[in-house]
Amino acid sequence: MVEPLNLPDLDSASDRAVFRQVADHLRDAIDRGQLGQGDKVPSEAQLMQHYGVARMTIRNALQVLQSEGLTVAEHGRGVFVRSHPPVRRLASDRFARRHRDQGKAAFIAETEGAGGKPTVDSIEIAELSPSPAIAERLGLTTDDRVAVRARRYLINGQPVETATSYVPAEIARGTRIMEPDSGPGGIYARIEEQGYRLDRFVEEVKSRMPLRSEARALKLAPGVPVFHLVRTAYATDGTPVEVCDTVMSSDAYVLSYELPAR
Amino acid sequence: MVEPLNLPDLDSASDRAVFRQVADHLRDAIDRGQLGQGDKVPSEAQLMQHYGVARMTIRNALQVLQSEGLTVAEHGRGVFVRSHPPVRRLASDRFARRHRDQGKAAFIAETEGAGGKPTVDSIEIAELSPSPAIAERLGLTTDDRVAVRARRYLINGQPVETATSYVPAEIARGTRIMEPDSGPGGIYARIEEQGYRLDRFVEEVKSRMPLRSEARALKLAPGVPVFHLVRTAYATDGTPVEVCDTVMSSDAYVLSYELPAR
DNA sequence: AAGTGGTCTAGACCACTCT
DNA sequence: GAGTGGTCTAGACCACTTT
Numbered sequence: 001m002v003e004p005l006n007l008p009d010l011d012s013a014s015d016r017a018v019f020r021q022v023a024d025h026l027r028d029a030i031d032r033g034q035l036g037q038g039d040k041v042p043s044e045a046q047l048m049q050h051y052g053v054a055r056m057t058i059r060n061a062l063q064v065l066q067s068e069g070l071t072v073a074e075h076g077r078g079v080f081v082r083s084h085p086p087v088r089r090l091a092s093d094r095f096a097r098r099h100r101d102q103g104k105a106a107f108i109a110e111t112e113g114a115g116g117k118p119t120v121d122s123i124e125i126a127e128l129s130p131s132p133a134i135a136e137r138l139g140l141t142t143d144d145r146v147a148v149r150a151r152r153y154l155i156n157g158q159p160v161e162t163a164t165s166y167v168p169a170e171i172a173r174g175t176r177i178m179e180p181d182s183g184p185g186g187i188y189a190r191i192e193e194q195g196y197r198l199d200r201f202v203e204e205v206k207s208r209m210p211l212r213s214e215a216r217a218l219k220l221a222p223g224v225p226v227f228h229l230v231r232t233a234y235a236t237d238g239t240p241v242e243v244c245d246t247v248m249s250s251d252a253y254v255l256s257y258e259l260p261a262r
Numbered sequence: 263m264v265e266p267l268n269l270p271d272l273d274s275a276s277d278r279a280v281f282r283q284v285a286d287h288l289r290d291a292i293d294r295g296q297l298g299q300g301d302k303v304p305s306e307a308q309l310m311q312h313y314g315v316a317r318m319t320i321r322n323a324l325q326v327l328q329s330e331g332l333t334v335a336e337h338g339r340g341v342f343v344r345s346h347p348p349v350r351r352l353a354s355d356r357f358a359r360r361h362r363d364q365g366k367a368a369f370i371a372e373t374e375g376a377g378g379k380p381t382v383d384s385i386e387i388a389e390l391s392p393s394p395a396i397a398e399r400l401g402l403t404t405d406d407r408v409a410v411r412a413r414r415y416l417i418n419g420q421p422v423e424t425a426t427s428y429v430p431a432e433i434a435r436g437t438r439i440m441e442p443d444s445g446p447g448g449i450y451a452r453i454e455e456q457g458y459r460l461d462r463f464v465e466e467v468k469s470r471m472p473l474r475s476e477a478r479a480l481k482l483a484p485g486v487p488v489f490h491l492v493r494t495a496y497a498t499d500g501t502p503v504e505v506c507d508t509v510m511s512s513d514a515y516v517l518s519y520e521l522p523a524r
Numbered sequence: 525a526a527g528t529g530g531t532c533t534a535g536a537c538c539a540c541t542c543t
Numbered sequence: 544g545a546g547t548g549g550t551c552t553a554g555a556c557c558a559c560t561t562t
Contacts, residue, residue: 092521201523207489209487223329226469227469251470259355260357279551305527306528307527316551318552341528
């Protein structure tokens with residue numbers, strides 16, 4: 001099989017490193033659509049032959065593209081242009097009561113609405129003392145107790161998000177918040193049944209590279225950052241009633257927020 | 263100079279690759295604070311000696327840490343633990359009118375308030391036809407005309423954000439939106455003077471690895487993702503009056519939003 | 525001049541995938 | 544079995560920083 005791609009030759013006059021030139025050529029091919037999503041990049045052997053350089057030079061070039069999130073290597077198969085998963089768009093009204101009253105948790109309702117198959121797995125529940133960061137947000141001390149619910153969300157079997165909720169033990173005790181199935185409407189419905197009317201959420205958004213454990217849990221390709229969200233739920237009297245710590249694959253989400261101009 | 267760090271030996275029984283084990287050891291040292299921000303990681307030569315492996319193996323390990331955003335290499339000096347810049351916290355009311363009426367643009371006011379020295383540079387202004395994405399958001403066609411303002415924001419000389427605003431030419435023409443200094447209160451003040459009362463903004467947030475041009479413009483360290491924001495401003499009658507496309511260094515920002523529960 | 529990381533070569537053996 | 548990427552060795556020369 002001959003090189004299917006029209007890759008330029010090296011510019012020996014340039015002082016740009018050879019592996020960078022190779023990376024540039026491949027990146028251009030991807031940007032111009034000569035290599036589309038899922039297409040196979042020429043093999044290391046083909047690229048060595050084409051450019052007449054050592055294997056490590058080619059591997060350095062491919063490493064650049066991978067760390068830019070443009071390609072994925074599959075052992076024994078080849079290097080492929082990354083295909084981006086369907087994107088979930090989270091609107092700023094996603095926690096509005098009208099979405100909660102259907103009796104389904106937000107994630108389930110949204111995903112089914114978009115035609116995907118939602119799954120929730122590895123639900124772990126515990127009661128323990130909060131970290132300083134969580135305690136502060138909940139207006140507690142690290143000697144108080146909180147109910148912790150950790151779970152992972154998947155769409156069509158593909159993990160997209162892990163979330164850990166913290167609810168003051170006083171609110172959660174004796175409710176289905178402490179059970180694997182938190183019941184219709186999810187934990188927000190349970191909190192309201194305890195007499196707290198939800199008023200607003202404050203969501204803090206960070207972006208960073210994943211920890212190794214996060215990359216594993218979300219099956220992230222190399223070069224994909226994560227959103228790290230910490231959302232605090234407040235009742236109408238200003239009491240914080242829940243903190244939710246969420247890590248999401250950044251290429252599965254677009255977050256949308258409405259800001260007041262008033 | 264003897265190894266100042268207490269790095270474990272390789273586990274020859276493990277089937278984990280040697281360079282990954284080395285990366286794990288260094289990562290642990292950073293996580294545990296044995297290596298703090300700005301500290302020098304042992305040199306390649308020292309690590310080769312300590313582990314008794316080839317240089318490429320050590321370099322592979324260091325490459326892992328770098329792509330995780332944990333370290334930066336400085337040619338001729340060494341590899342250092344990344345120090346994180348001061349973080350700017352953007353609140354969801356940052357475009358509220360009360361912040362605009364001071365006569366200063368949002369960025370300037372905020373930065374001075376936090377004790378930093380704000381700068382804005384490379385202001386470029388043009389009038390041209392919008393891309394399909396911009397046209398759609400502004401309710402225009404690609405045959406219409408828009409005013410384009412591109413600029414870069416710096417704090418204490420460190421670039422943190424690039425922004426490009428698009429305003430329908432009908433609104434911008436003949437105003438200071440087309441001049442380098444857009445005047446007191448910034449372009450939102452100019453838009454309101456044209457008779458459009460600002461009502462709300464919708465901000466879409468994505469996270470991804472930077473393009474090469476973005477990494478250059480923001481002087482990003484390897485392994486640092488960016489926030490990509492597209493904000494659309496709407497007047498009280500629902501007319502979109504501006505789109506602002508922003509790329510921000512992710513480790514300089516925490517975004518904060520308020521969501522309604524009603 | 526000595527020490528550091530940046531680039532590159534030319535091999536080797538292995539594990540995985542496909543046919 | 545042939546082709547692919549994953550790991551590793553053992554060198555070489557270069558460019559940059561520090562002393």
